Amino acid sequence: MAVTPLSTTDDSSRSIPATLAAANSPLLGQSLEELTAWVQAQGQPSYRGKQLYQWLYHQGARSLQDITVFPKAWRQAMESVDVGRSTLHHRVVASDGTVKYLLKLRDDQVIETVGIPSAKRLTVCVSSQVGCPMACDFCATGKGGFIRNLDVHEIVDQVLTVQEDFGQRVSNIVFMGMGEPLLNSTNVVAAIRCLNRDVGIGQRAITLSTVGVPGRIRALAAEQLQVTLAVSLHASNQPQRLQLIPSAGAYPLEVLLDECREYVQLTGRRVTFEYILLAGLNDQPTNATELTQHLRGFQSHVNLIPYNPIDEADYQRPSEASIRSFVAELEHRRIAVTVRYSRGLEENAACGQLRASRQ
Structure with missing residues (x-):
C-alpha cells in the first residue's frame, strides 16, 4: 500500500x-x-x-x-534579521543535575525544555507545541490548553540552548515535552532532519513520543526516518484509555496497535510503548496481563513510568511493590520492559508543571 x-x-x-x-x-x-x-x-x-x-x-x-x-x-x-533564538525566561536546577528551562518565544509564549545529564550522555527533552490539545487527564500540559504549533527554529533552538548552557554536546533528543508531535508533524520532521544534518545528532539517538493520531504513524513510517517511535498507551484496555485520553474515542486501542504493527513492517524498527503507572487504576495485575496480550508477538519494548502527581489531578504514584509486581508479570510473559523514573522530582518534574507555576 x-x-x-x-x-x-x-x-x-x-x-x-x-x-x-x-x-x-x-x-x-x-x-x-x-x-x-x-x-x-x-x-x-x-x-x-x-x-x-x-x-x-x-x-x-x-x-x-x-x-x-x-x-x-x-x-x-542586517540588525533586524531574525536569527530565531529564544530568550531564557526561567531556569531551575535539580539536585541530580537535571535543568529545566522556560524559554520565551518572539510572541511572548513560554515553553518548557529539559536538559538531562548522565555519565555518558546529555539528553534534551523538547516541546513541539505551546500547550497541548490532547487534554490527557493526568497531564499538567494538557490541563493548560493549546495555543499553537512550534516552528522548526523554535524546536531546534531548544537543543542549542541546552547544549550551550551545559557546555557539552547533546547526544540524545526525546520529543516528550509539551505537545503532541504528530499534530505538528511537518515542522517536527523538518526539525529532526535539521538536528541530524546541521547540528550533527544521529537520528537513532532521537525518540518521538506520541499518544497517537489516526493515520499519522503510518505516514511517519513513509518518511523513512531512523528515529525511535514511542507510543503512549497508558492503559491496557479501551475504556480505561478513554478515561485517561479523550482522543482515544476517535482512535481505539486496537486500531492504534494495528497501525503500530504496520509501522514495524514498513520500517523494520521496533516500537516503544510508554505506560504511566497510576496507583489503584492501571497498575493492577489484571492490567499487566491485558497489556501482555496486546503486545504478544510484537517487536516492541515497554517503558513503565511511575506517575508524578500534579495539583490539577487526583491520581497518585504507585508503590514500589506494585511497580515490581507489574514488571514481573511482563517479564514472565517475555515482554521487554524498563522502569523509567523521572529526573528532577523536586523541581516540578511532570511536563508542564514548571510553566504552569510561572504563568
Missing part, C-alpha cells in the same frame, strides 16, 4: 520553496544551501553562507551582530 509522507499531508503547514522560506523565515532551521542563497540575495559572496551556517549551528550566534567575521557595516544593516 502506498503511503504519503507526513511532509505533504499535514494541514498544519504547507511546503514552500526553499528560497522563499529563506527570505521570510528565521535563519535557524535552514540548510547550508538555503543560507548560502540568502546571503547571496543580500549581495554577499557565497562563502559567507558557510560562515553563517557554522556560527548558527556550532558557535551559538543569537544575532548577526555576534558573527564577528562578517563586515561590521553589513551586520549593522
Whole structure:
C-alpha cells in the first residue's frame, strides 16, 4: 500500500520553496544551501553562507551582530534579521543535575525544555507545541490548553540552548515535552532532519513520543526516518484509555496497535510503548496481563513510568511493590520492559508543571 509522507499531508503547514522560506523565515532551521542563497540575495559572496551556517549551528550566534567575521557595516544593516533564538525566561536546577528551562518565544509564549545529564550522555527533552490539545487527564500540559504549533527554529533552538548552557554536546533528543508531535508533524520532521544534518545528532539517538493520531504513524513510517517511535498507551484496555485520553474515542486501542504493527513492517524498527503507572487504576495485575496480550508477538519494548502527581489531578504514584509486581508479570510473559523514573522530582518534574507555576 502506498503511503504519503507526513511532509505533504499535514494541514498544519504547507511546503514552500526553499528560497522563499529563506527570505521570510528565521535563519535557524535552514540548510547550508538555503543560507548560502540568502546571503547571496543580500549581495554577499557565497562563502559567507558557510560562515553563517557554522556560527548558527556550532558557535551559538543569537544575532548577526555576534558573527564577528562578517563586515561590521553589513551586520549593522542586517540588525533586524531574525536569527530565531529564544530568550531564557526561567531556569531551575535539580539536585541530580537535571535543568529545566522556560524559554520565551518572539510572541511572548513560554515553553518548557529539559536538559538531562548522565555519565555518558546529555539528553534534551523538547516541546513541539505551546500547550497541548490532547487534554490527557493526568497531564499538567494538557490541563493548560493549546495555543499553537512550534516552528522548526523554535524546536531546534531548544537543543542549542541546552547544549550551550551545559557546555557539552547533546547526544540524545526525546520529543516528550509539551505537545503532541504528530499534530505538528511537518515542522517536527523538518526539525529532526535539521538536528541530524546541521547540528550533527544521529537520528537513532532521537525518540518521538506520541499518544497517537489516526493515520499519522503510518505516514511517519513513509518518511523513512531512523528515529525511535514511542507510543503512549497508558492503559491496557479501551475504556480505561478513554478515561485517561479523550482522543482515544476517535482512535481505539486496537486500531492504534494495528497501525503500530504496520509501522514495524514498513520500517523494520521496533516500537516503544510508554505506560504511566497510576496507583489503584492501571497498575493492577489484571492490567499487566491485558497489556501482555496486546503486545504478544510484537517487536516492541515497554517503558513503565511511575506517575508524578500534579495539583490539577487526583491520581497518585504507585508503590514500589506494585511497580515490581507489574514488571514481573511482563517479564514472565517475555515482554521487554524498563522502569523509567523521572529526573528532577523536586523541581516540578511532570511536563508542564514548571510553566504552569510561572504563568
